[in-house]
Amino acid sequence: MNLPPNATPEPAVLAPPAVELRQYTLKPGKRDTLIDIFDGRLIEGQEEAGMTIIGQFRDLDRQDMFVWMRGFDGMDARRDALATFYGGPVWAAHSNAANATMIDSDDVLLLKPAWPGAGFDLSGAPRDSLADDNKSNRNKALSAIVVIQIHHLRPGAESIFADRFATEMAPLMTAPGARLLAAFVTEHAENSFPRLPVRASENVFISVMRFDSAQTHPRHEAALAGSPAWQVFWQAARPDLTQPTETLRLSPTSRSRLGNSQHLLDQRC
Template identity: 80%
Template sequence: MNMPLNATLKSAVRASPVVELRQYTLKPGQRDTLIDIFDGKLIEGQEDAGMTIIGQFRDLDRPDMFVWMRGFDGMVARKNALADFYGGPVWAAHSHAANATMIDSDDVLLLKPAWPGAGFDLTGARRPSLATDGKPLQNKPLTGIVVIEIHHLQPGTEADFANRFETETVPLMTAQGARLLAAFATEHAENSFPRLPVRADENVFMSVTGFDSAEAHARHKAALAVSPAWRDFWQAAQPGLTKPTETLRLSPTSQSLVGRVRLQMP
């Protein structure tokens, strides 16, 4: 079975106006089982239904968490794509096995690019072909990690925070070796597929960055910690934050598009 977007990805991938970040709590020891099912059986059916499967990850700090992202061409397109997939034969064939690995699958953020061009650029990203048993024919391990930071904001402040983050913070981050892959804010449109809940009351800004290794990320954090401009930004932002920042350190699976190329914002 080959992935339908391996050779030529949709030109609109960067502009996907709706993205889901999904965090699944799994039964102990079941993460690799779910990854085998997801990577081997569930990507093609979702993309055939009109979704873009952006990335799937092991959480480095939470061994029973599976984190993934998918994109849609809009809220109506999301409704139609999800209805097609979850009412279709691929999910019917594999839903029982997938659901058997999970404790909770309702931790979902509905997002939109934080500014024009802030979505993922997946140009050149190719998944390895799969054998008939769903295993990659060339299963070379991916190097590097993806770091997601979720900042919880006072309602109505996302646009201002995003503007300041883009102009003030991104140059500091990239100067210290981070590759900003994407940035998102909450999509406040009504959930177009209520069968799958989302965290509807959230107001967040989310950055996605790439590093060559966990050690490179640690060095990056240490360098920023002593930057006066970095400290000034976060001191000014503190009154608008409603809870501590969530940080996810993630390792891409073998079939994750994020991780297949070194992505960089323009």
């Protein structure tokens, strides 16, 4: 990023290191209802309890899926924050309405940064305030998308995969209109809040990308596929993969901190 003379870059504001990736299957036609409740009623209450709401999204390929991420300062902090929120007045007031939209809310991956500094940098990414937001804004389509790829690995392969990805692949990910936001591996610590299940047996590596538009994504993927370095990496990694990679193409809600602001990504230029 080109800064004006004498300008000081904004310091990084890293999201907490313990992260949940949550995928909710909703009743048909109820996604916007849940987003209205979540964005309008549940964000501030969770953050006041001690967690960070990183991003929330509509899945572009599954019309009844709501995907979101939140972070905690550690596993003990996760236990305390979740106990405070789910035992508190905000959830008591809105839980029935939120739960009424859901078929399943147990598809949850517990994650940690894949290498030092691989977590989200949230500097320059303020969330729209409730005063600036309204129902039409919360439901509007936004041009930027976030793409999460979930690579399923054999047990013990996460660190090797992550090390190679950091040195060989991460430098190739940034291109015009595209930026690698973060990378994670499974956090294998015991679930510190058993009331909320997690997919504890998973071994995954996850990359999170931001694209200026849905059209930018396939162009970027095609360019990567034609890269010899990319081909060499995946040929070597193939024996460690246990099932096909999952790709989530996500449209951020208007109060999501991820995806809505280009300057979120420019902090890493």
